[in-house]
Amino acid sequence: MSAVIEVRGLRNQFGRQVVHEALELNLLQGEILGVVGGSGTGKSVLLRTLVGLNRPQAGSVRLFGQDLLALPSGPRQALARRLGVLFQQGALFSSLTVSENIELPLIEHAGLSRPDARRLAALKIALAGLPAAAGAKYPSQLSGGMVKRAALARALALDPAILLLDEPTAGLDPISAAAFDQLLLTLRDALGLTVFMVTHDLDTLHAISDRIAVLAGGRVLVSGQLAEVVATDDPWIRDYFQGPRGRAAAGAQPSTRTPQP
Numbered sequence: 001m002s003a004v005i006e007v008r009g010l011r012n013q014f015g016r017q018v019v020h021e022a023l024e025l026n027l028l029q030g031e032i033l034g035v036v037g038g039s040g041t042g043k044s045v046l047l048r049t050l051v052g053l054n055r056p057q058a059g060s061v062r063l064f065g066q067d068l069l070a071l072p073s074g075p076r077q078a079l080a081r082r083l084g085v086l087f088q089q090g091a092l093f094s095s096l097t098v099s100e101n102i103e104l105p106l107i108e109h110a111g112l113s114r115p116d117a118r119r120l121a122a123l124k125i126a127l128a129g130l131p132a133a134a135g136a137k138y139p140s141q142l143s144g145g146m147v148k149r150a151a152l153a154r155a156l157a158l159d160p161a162i163l164l165l166d167e168p169t170a171g172l173d174p175i176s177a178a179a180f181d182q183l184l185l186t187l188r189d190a191l192g193l194t195v196f197m198v199t200h201d202l203d204t205l206h207a208i209s210d211r212i213a214v215l216a217g218g219r220v221l222v223s224g225q226l227a228e229v230v231a232t233d234d235p236w237i238r239d240y241f242q243g244p245r246g247r248a249a250a251g252a253q254p255s256t257r258t259p260q261p
């Protein structure tokens with residue numbers, strides 16, 4: 001399977017703090033990759049680097065074979081538009097309705113007229129599993145789960161090839177989180193998306209990830225299918241996957257899962 005994102009020799013440093021050192025990662029076409037690691041291991045910084053919001057000190061990020069960091073700003077922004085991002089807090093504009101939040105990139109980047117953008121926004125709202133009436137609401141009028149779906153609808157606005165999600169189920173109750181997991185799986189299958197998902201949610205990892213990458217010590221300690229990762233001899237991995245919550249998540253999963261495309 002081909003890699004749609006290839007990270008090589010990545011170094012990120014803030015002052016004296018080295019967050020990533022010689023980090024290597026592949027995101028494979030059509031997969032859902034779960035990215036885990038202890039707090040502060042640089043998962044969000046990695047996501048921000050992949051979408052061009054953080055410039056690393058060294059290394060390369062190839063998106064669809066093109067070196068993101070070497071491109072001039074115009075082509076770099078065009079390339080980055082093939083990525084849909086769901087940030088940790090949703091990051092919707094609070095002064096705009098849900099529909100207006102989705103219309104904005106359609107008008108700014110795709111050059112659509114306001115009426116066309118509104119029609120397309122309504123489709124994205126439905127795609128994210130929200131009722132049509134949610135379009136006229138402001139983010140503050142939505143539940144946490146609805147905010148996540150609205151942010152997902154916006155991330156899907158420009159028909160991205162890759163979705164990057166920062167803790168998509170954080171703060172959701174278990175039923176809403178499980179519904180969100182299933183939505184991601186459905187969208188991946190229906191739209192042929194590739195998904196990079198930072199998460200602490202063990203249930204999500206078990207339910208929908210095809211592969212898992214574990215960040216530790218500034219690099220990807222291991223990446224592979226769940227069984228391979230769980231078998232890695234590392235204290236953090238053992239505590240994380242085989243602690244009480246890890247065992248509960250493993251026990252809660254049905255024995256069959258949608259196979260990887």
Ligand SMILES: Nc1ncnc2c1ncn2[C@@H]1O[C@H](COP(=O)(O)OP(=O)(O)OP(=O)(O)O)[C@@H](O)[C@H]1O
Pocket residue numbers: 014019037038039040041042043044045046
């Ligand atoms: N712009 C920045 N300036 C300085 N330090 C930063 C910046 N962005 C991130 N950091 C630092 O980099 C480290 C990694 O941050 P990051 O948010 O990527 O961690 P994380 O793995 O996503 O953590 P969590 O699981 O708690 O969300 C942290 O110590 C953070 O303080």
